[in-house]
Amino acid sequence: MAESFGSNEVTFRLSRSRRSVPRSRAALHAVLGEWEVAQDVLETAELVLSELVTNALRVPVPSDRQVSVRIARSPEDGLLRLEVSDAGSGRPEVRKPSDDETGGRGLLLVEALAHRWGVERRAGGIGKTVWAELKASDIVAEPVEWQVAAVMVRPGQRVRVRGEWRAVRTVRSERYATGGLAVVLGLDEGPALRVPAVEPLAVRGEGDGTA
Missing domain, CATH: 3.30.565.10 (Histidine kinase-like ATPase, C-terminal domain)
Structure with missing residues (x-):
């Protein structure tokens, strides 16, 4: 199919x-x-x-x-x-x-x-x-999404992780041992996401996922 x-x-x-x-x-x-x-x-x-x-x-x-x-x-x-x-x-x-x-x-x-x-x-x-x-009055359009550097993500937004959308609960920064900056996102499900601060992430807005 x-x-x-x-x-x-x-x-x-x-x-x-x-x-x-x-x-x-x-x-x-x-x-x-x-x-x-x-x-x-x-x-x-x-x-x-x-x-x-x-x-x-x-x-x-x-x-x-x-x-x-x-x-x-x-x-x-x-x-x-x-x-x-x-x-x-x-x-x-x-x-x-x-x-x-x-x-x-x-x-x-x-x-x-x-x-x-x-x-x-x-x-x-x-x-x-x-x-x-x-x-079907309850259908809604696909939520708008955009890409931002990980350091720009804010609590309440949603990020795409391995093909699934996850709500961001917390955001904090930390240093890699090599000196680079990392961002750690606490999510509503699964382990925290730790990525380089400049890595682009797909993001949707708060609540219903729209900007």
Whole structure:
């Protein structure tokens, strides 16, 4: 599963396999967990994405054609957007199957759960993209970050340590045995971080992580 990450979107491709539906759900959980999306929105998004991916996998296309998924957030509009693209022709339509039919309710469920949904031609390729948007008023944009020398870090900010963001509780300076200046950052988790005073660190601001 090839992946591409941005601050407000994640895209990945799935093989034409039954395992791709649970894989798409796992990826969705990881992304929405990182974005701190509410549990009820996550559960709705899981149902919608599962239906969209399932439908895309059923489209008759060559077996080497993958399914593309895009998960994006729009903090300004309070919307979460799910897109699933396939190489198939045609335009899926909502069906209203009879009570004795076991299938055909996928888009009916999407229509019921989504704020809005639609179909459009696939950008830059053959096939189509089926998309759905969910209301998610609690999503926020990726916090602004910048780089500063370690000596400029202040308590209350957050620094990136081995790929994880940690809150800075205390800051003190000390000398190396060789005479250089070091900065020791006391963090909310794990051991203190001891680095040269001039080493650049990725920093976010106090509280919600914005500048």
